[in-house]
Amino acid sequence: MRIYVVDSFTETPFSGNPAGVVLLDAPASETWMRSVAAEMKHAETAFVVLDGTEPKPLRWFTPTTEVDLCGHATLATAHVLGGDQRFSTRSGELICTDAGDGWIGMDFPASAPSPADGPADLAEALPGATVRAVLSTSDDLLVRVGSAAEVRALEPDLERIGAWPLRGVIVTAEGDRDGIDFVSRFFAPASGIPEDPVTGSAHCKLAPYWAAELGRAGAELVGEQTSARGGFVRATPHGDRIALRGRAVTVLEGDLKV
Template sequence: MRVFVVDAFTDSAFAGNPAGVVLLDSPADAAWMQSVAAELRHSETAFVVVGGPADEAKPLRWFTPTTEVPLCGHGTLAAAHVLGGDQRFDTRSGVLTCTALADGWIELDFPADRAEPVEPPDALAAGLPGVTVEAAAQAATKVLVLAASAAEVRAVRPDLAALATVPSRGVIITAPGDRPGVDFVSRVFSPQVGIAEDPVTGSAHCTLATWWAARLHRDPRETTFVGEQASARGGVVRMALRGDRVGLRGQAVTTLRGELLV
């Protein structure tokens, strides 16, 4: 089986979010895929069945080192990049369409994940020391936290043990952008699923796009944003919010290709 490592949401190697991509001739056992993901040790590894009819959506699943996840943006971008850009994937989150754009970026058509305001969980104060929690909201899988400034987002050193007690699959912290051309910054911590900090998280931007839509003014026919995920590796996500769908736009670089022997 062919295996790849792809840096997603970046145009430079060793930046963005690395994902494993494994191409399968037929569906594989879930326990085996989990073992492969644990061996590769990236935040997610994407498994794509490429042996079916060419005109059908390709089955796609994503695994962290410890568990399967229902949606993964950078893993989808990585898989589309390996397969040439224009793709349709059959996933636990429905059929996802990927389109190669003229400027070399790839757009992923993902479901919007709107967050509803909630009282901040008590663990956030301990888990995000030095952060002024101005608001909190609950999306389908993650809690979103609005910080007072981008500087707080960039500087926070989370208490991962405390964040692991937040009843969610992860915590997004965000604030308005602090440099030209960037609408907002964010970071994502998911110790609940074995990921201390995700370098660039496509699925989180399905929530961030809807959150910032109520706070930034754009053309109402298509609300567009640029988000910077301010992890150590860093990455940029362009977004186009269209009702209940979000177009996530990113670049990718293949850093490794090889053969899986077991």
């Protein structure tokens, strides 16, 4: 079967967030998909079934677990298949559209965060960061810190974060240069991902928060994820949905023989 590696939320190879994409003729066992994802070692590997079913069944696995929603691997899958696509997932039906000039639009569920207390050892887990706000989402913790420079310089205690009963932690601050509304980083050691390079699903939470904070309801926001690879996500919240836009580039294509 065909397998791809695609760098998402970028137009430059070896930046953005790499995802595996496996094209299946029929549904595969969960054990097998977990094994392939562990072999690929990317933050997520997507498995899409091409047996004529519409919407196409799509699942995502980290090296250790299945996840409910993954933006960059969905973008990678739509990039591989081309054109407009509809996927059936654990987060409902997801629609991807060819937006022209290499851009792909994705209609995802939004998840506005709400204020929370946070773990007792939050400050120790984020040394050097000035915590301005702590919010909870369906499965992540969102922490706003004092500046974009703090986000970039952060060296979190991943052992502490991995012990929290969460998918991961989103650390964010207002953007500090023209054209960037906010910056972020995402850490998910409990899911086998010390740091995710660019996280589409995190922007389903970041964009509603920053739209309210910046008074930009209904406007497209540009988020920069400031990991070592880095990448950009364009996001427009509208009610309980969010429109994400990004580009992607294929860096590997081959045959999976097991």
